[in-house]
Amino acid sequence: MAPIPSSRPTPATTLLLRHSGSGIPEVSPARLDPSDRAGIRAHLDEHGFACVRGCLSQPELDRAEDLLWRHLEGVEEASQHMAQRRPIGWRRGQPATWLEGHGDGLMTSTTHCDSMWYVRSRPGVVDAFHAAYGTHDGSELVAAYDRMSVNLPTSSGNPAALRVAAATSQHGKFGVAQRMHTHVGQFYGPHFEGPEYYAIVPLFDMNRNTGATALVPGSHRKVREIEERWHRKWGREGGRQLSKEEKLQAAADLEPFERCGLTPCVTNIAAGDCVLFDTALFHGAYAAEDPTGQSGNGPDQLLRAIYILGMALSRLQTPTILEARREAYELDVFWPPTIGHAAFAEHIVAGKLEGQHEASLRHAAPPRDAAEGTLAKALQLALEGRKDARGALFPRIREFARAQPEVQRLIDPGRSDALRAPATGRCPAEP
DSSP states (O other): OEEOOOSSSSOSSOOEEEOOSSSSOEEOOOEEOTTOHHHHHHHHHHHSEEEETTSSOHHHHHHHHHHHHHHHTTOSTGGGTOOSOOOBSOBTTBGGGTTBSOOSEEEGGGTTOHHHHHHHTOHHHHHHHHHHHTOOSGGGEEEOBOOEEEEOOGGGOOHHHHHHHHOOBTTBTTTTSOOOBOOTTOSSOTTOOSOOEEEEEESSOBOTTTOEEEEOTTGGGOHHHHHHHHHHHHOOGGGOOOOHHHHHHHHTOOHHHHTTTOOOEEEOBOTTOEEEEETTSOEEEEOOSOTTOTTTTOTTSOSEEEEEEEEEEGGGOOHHHHHHHHHHHHHTOOBOOOTTHHHHHHHHHHTOTTSTTOGGGTTSOOGGGOOTTSHHHHHHHHHTTOOOBTTBSSOOOOOGGGSOHHHHHHHOGGGOGGGTSOOOOOOTTOO
8 A cells, every 4th residue: 555645745644545456546534533523624634535434324324225215216205296307117126127217327316305305414414514614503504406326237237337337448447437527616606715515425335346436635736737737638629529539538547637746546435424525626436347236235236326415604695595595495406516606596596497598698508518617507407307297397396394404404594494493303204
């Protein structure tokens, strides 16, 4: 094992790498106690990420998995009315049924599903974000509306899963599923200098065999240098698109990181741990080295499932954004990180999510070509995969007023019943 070089002369913490002949190194980060705020902040400051252990207990993991399968099987009440593209005909333990409605990877229909809100609102997860932000009270944070990533074993025969399983890059599975990227400046604009943190919580143990999150420790300090180098190598004049082969080579290119003294690595994380990361940290998906699932959960189980979570400071939310957050919850809107955060909120409140109502977008790039972190991209992702349901692209399928207090608090603390009455002790989606 070799230590990761740090940009500080005396690093506060140390990470050890396990090298592999088949791809990039693997790291099992220190599993920090949720009460160790100083340790969590030290890891975030030094490496750009921190692993907080046991944010979900085993009973909570079991509950989260049961709720997820209610969504995947279409038993969940809201999923029966949603316009989102979602799994059709799936049955737990029967991978041959995992074919329709979803391929492999990011699943937008999970944005507001019961399982996602259950995990978002677990005390351990909220406490991990409190440690990162230095907050204490439940009213100080609101949840981002991101989604899950669900990966399938090859036993499913799902064409998307088979394509990923068959692909390799010059560094094994690195770059196959996703190019390394950041979310820096994509919440409150490029000039916002306050803290922004994201997180993942795996439902099952994840590692290089099952597929896992890859990241580049220390890269949150060198975003500009890395991006400039990457674009010098892979940018194309006149907007020419990279070929399929070039895209894979570019996604797996280690040189922009290595020239900065940084080492991309794939994480080995226990189920229920919460990996916090600075939104400026380069990260991405590392495809499974064993896509059969034999070395993980087994061929008749999901290969990998992670909850992609974010929380922001409540004091940054305007009245319009808070109104939009309540509306987005009811209309089942995926709210991705976007520099046009306030403008996207205005579209939600105005009921104009189709995008053509926005004059400034009339001459913008086609949605498919829209840049990440733009209003146009946010609108495209909100519309992607939707179909008319009861005559509407955005039917109202749930009510904020009926949400559990802990869920209301994470949507709009000022409107939350939890701030005005004792907690009921009930969990989201429980009868």
